[in-house]
Amino acid sequence: MSDPTTGSRPTLEAVAERAGVSRATVSRVVNGGAGVRAPLAEKVRRAVRELGYVPNHAARTLVTRRNGAVAVIVAEPEFRIFSDPFFEQQIRGISRELTAHDSQLVLLWVEDRGEHERIARYLGGGHVDGALAFSVHNDDALPSVIRRAGVPAVFGGRPGWPEAVEGPGVPYVDCDNRGGAREAVRYLRSLGRRRIAHVAGPADLTASTDRLDGYRDVLPEADPGLLAHGDFTVAGGARAMAELLDRRPDLDAVFAANDLMASGALGELRARGRRVPQDVALVGFDDMASVVEATDPPLTTVRQDIEGMGRLMVRLLLDGAAGRDECGAEPPRAVITATELVRRASA
Amino acid sequence: MSDPTTGSRPTLEAVAERAGVSRATVSRVVNGGAGVRAPLAEKVRRAVRELGYVPNHAARTLVTRRNGAVAVIVAEPEFRIFSDPFFEQQIRGISRELTAHDSQLVLLWVEDRGEHERIARYLGGGHVDGALAFSVHNDDALPSVIRRAGVPAVFGGRPGWPEAVEGPGVPYVDCDNRGGAREAVRYLRSLGRRRIAHVAGPADLTASTDRLDGYRDVLPEADPGLLAHGDFTVAGGARAMAELLDRRPDLDAVFAANDLMASGALGELRARGRRVPQDVALVGFDDMASVVEATDPPLTTVRQDIEGMGRLMVRLLLDGAAGRDECGAEPPRAVITATELVRRASA
DNA sequence: CCACCCACTGAGAGCGCTCTCACCACCCGG
DNA sequence: CCGGGTGGTGAGAGCGCTCTCAGTGGGTGG
The missing domain is CATH 3.40.50.2300 (Response regulator)
Incomplete structure (x- = not known):
């Protein structure tokens, strides 16, 4: 696939040269191809294929300031949230929606409070476009850590700490x-x-x-x-x-x-x-x-609908932020999903 | 924390200016501070603190070609690997060791074979320093997908497909x-x-x-x-x-x-x-x-020792690769951990 | 028939960082 | 007292990409 003459992966430059166009044109084609005449675009696409070109994520992030990644914070205090089937379903919804948004899931596993520092640094470091967390016990310090990191965040489950009621309101997804x-x-x-x-x-x-x-x-x-x-x-x-x-x-x-x-x-x-x-x-x-x-x-x-709640968390995080940029309207801060009584034999 | 006069996060440049040194010196201090005289280093550290400087990951990755991230590929064919306590323990080991290596865990959840393409593109895109996967059924196509992506990979559990026996050998960790x-x-x-x-x-x-x-x-x-x-x-x-x-x-x-x-x-x-x-x-x-x-x-x-196996997978992936670079010696391709009979009442 | 507009393409300036050199004191031995 | 280290620092060139802005060509209305 990749050019065997050079050890490293082909760059935009290489594709441009091969296709006989400029870097800018290749970039346009790679990013959707709007505003490029069909035959030229086809030439570029062929060069991409022949060279096995894959965009360098770091370079792109550097200029766009978007990472295409979202942190999922799993705090595991005393009990096993990870192997909980509830959590699994939620993660599945998150993962699916993230894929649809062309984003990756970065798993941040927090084992004890000593790691809060690490989490804060990571979130603050701009590695991710946002964070998803699950509201655990009401006295957990994690929410405030996330908040201080200044990264957009959405919670799974209504947070119980007081700021949620007062302050500007923390976005969350919960069922009714x-x-x-x-x-x-x-x-x-x-x-x-x-x-x-x-x-x-x-x-x-x-x-x-x-x-x-x-x-x-x-x-x-x-x-x-x-x-x-x-x-x-x-x-x-x-x-x-x-x-x-x-x-x-x-x-x-x-x-x-x-x-x-x-x-x-x-x-x-x-x-x-x-x-x-x-x-x-x-x-x-x-x-x-x-x-x-x-x-x-x-x-x-x-x-x-646990999986649906997971998907909603992602949408609230990613689209919510986008919506705010475009029209200045405040995105919904919380989404409450409906529940449904399922009658079986026990009642 | 961050400079309130500018909206964006402070850069190396800003720290350098504030400390009255060059970017190179700041970079040195941030990356361990070797070869910088103590008083100067202290001045830099203070500037870092005052500005709330956090290195930009993308910029660093762009030049070092290291992402500080490892993909964990979870293929979920028919049964629930995720809520399996076995998997949880392994992930815990992986997460801990990754943290020790200052690396992040990117979770790649594969639901069906149609997604192999996506996985290949992601792995090939140089987003991660390596991949960890769990050898599922012998006929799974995933291993070859990973292999073709040309990214270092380590498997959990001895892979059963034929290439493992012939070819150069795929690194894996398994118990005896x-x-x-x-x-x-x-x-x-x-x-x-x-x-x-x-x-x-x-x-x-x-x-x-x-x-x-x-x-x-x-x-x-x-x-x-x-x-x-x-x-x-x-x-x-x-x-x-x-x-x-x-x-x-x-x-x-x-x-x-x-x-x-x-x-x-x-x-x-x-x-x-x-x-x-x-x-x-x-x-x-x-x-x-x-x-x-x-x-x-x-x-x-x-x-x-399931958690230990998870940790070993990370070490094999990260240290193994490093070892190869330095001395040209082939790193160990597989690690087999010992088992232990635990006697309780059933026998 | 000419000016003008529009659609497309290319040149170039960074994004924030690392890393190689060149440079500069300063200290040592001769 | 001078030449050659030597440890510390700075200047500058990229890493690969996006994005603005200028330029170029062909089509169209006056």
Whole structure:
């Protein structure tokens, strides 16, 4: 492919020479070819092909100030975000959309806070056109690190730290946690259930608190005894369920804040001799394929379009920034995607 | 931080002016400061600090021809490599070592063969200093795509396609699958087991065939009825185990080619009324934390240092290449890491 | 038939950095 | 006291690309 006479890769110059045109013309053809007469363009394209020319990214970046790369920041504090199927789907959406935007995904794996410095330097160094991060716990310092780096950023999941509410607003993509929770609880009520419990997630995650808010929207008067907290894991769901059954053995429905906890709750219900859905109706959240169909009975749950959220994050980051340049209009700061109740056998 | 008078980030030039030295001197200080007198260097460092100077990566890459970035190619054919804990550990090792080398991780997610073109272009475009890939199925075209791109590459897992055996040899990192398998089987034999079955993995993965070879090394005369193939999943392990029990109800030990299948096999053994380890001793492979300790009894298995393998891949790629430049000596083409039998209750 | 316009092409100036030299003190031995 | 190091510094030439701006040719209206 590449010119065997020289060891290094062919440059624009080489292509220009071979095609008998100037560098500028080659550049135009390579970048879409607008404003170049057809026969000339064809000649250039042939030279490109013959030489196996590939544009030098660094040189291009140097002048355009665009990198064609976006950082995805994965903070892994205590639990495994990486192998989480939720995360995988989101990454897939991000990756697909990035490819569509001709951009690359630079994975920044942060293991502890000592690395914040490194991240800040990297982001500030102009290596990437923007950053994507996932809002983890509310007290995480990462968001402010990203913010100070002065690079455009979009979060996955509504950030819980105070600045988001006050300041100019940090762009994020999230599903309608509250609305989805409302729908789930309303559905349970429509089934005639009257003692509906909620297994909530960790209190320092907005996904948890928003879902809890949705539960309370529908059942403002609910007995606090019908509320227990888990940690979004199967075991945590089982523990919370045990707690609830101890307090309120008469409960007839459970809305769990995610599918993993619903699965744990299901096991505990079974162990205590409750039939699902006859005695206790159960609804989860997420519609995580690996969980939802593995349970017996299959889990009724609230679906969110995780991959779509990943794609939206990229669009918000890349197109949002572009939109701002062109017309000066403020791009949307946040996107909330719809949820959908998926009825299976558990409720 | 950055100079508020100009919108853009400060350049080397600006730092030089502020410190009252030349660009060259600033460059020297920024890159380690060798050969610059202490007081001058300090003056430069202060200017850097005051201006909040961060080197422009593109400009540096343009002249040094080093990107400080490595591509990690994730091909996701049918199954979920991404959420596989194995992969997560390997990526963690890669990420850590890359950080130590001051390099970034560019994630290239390949969904289907139509994207090979895109990958080839990217790799050939000199965006990265090298590529890391995982040898998937033997018939995958990806390796040859990577090879043709002419970029240094290291594989995780011994590649199975023929060129690896003939040609100049493709660098790879793998654990001693065959030796580990031998150790597992020998251990079962040392326990007095005489009818040792093997649940092998997919035949088009070298990890499977190498482990099978290890089994045969120790038991060359074994009844073919004691061999069944699974697909590295829990369900596949259960199916294979059922098959084995049908054929040889008298078997007294099983060596499964990975922990997931061992876990499936355990379930099937239990379902058929076999006690583990009393009636049937069971050994897995991988030492996958999430599986190995969740089983009852805990699984005896062959441990491989997955994270370490990830780190080695990076070293082989980056240091290997450097070594070649300096002394002309061929760097090691492959690294095989040791395995270790971890005894728990299942055997 | 000429001036003018438009569409296209080329020349050239950088983008911010590294790196090779040339240069300049200054110190040493002779 | 002078020639030849020697360690430190600066000047300048690119790296490969984009992009502005000037120039060139052919077509068209007056």
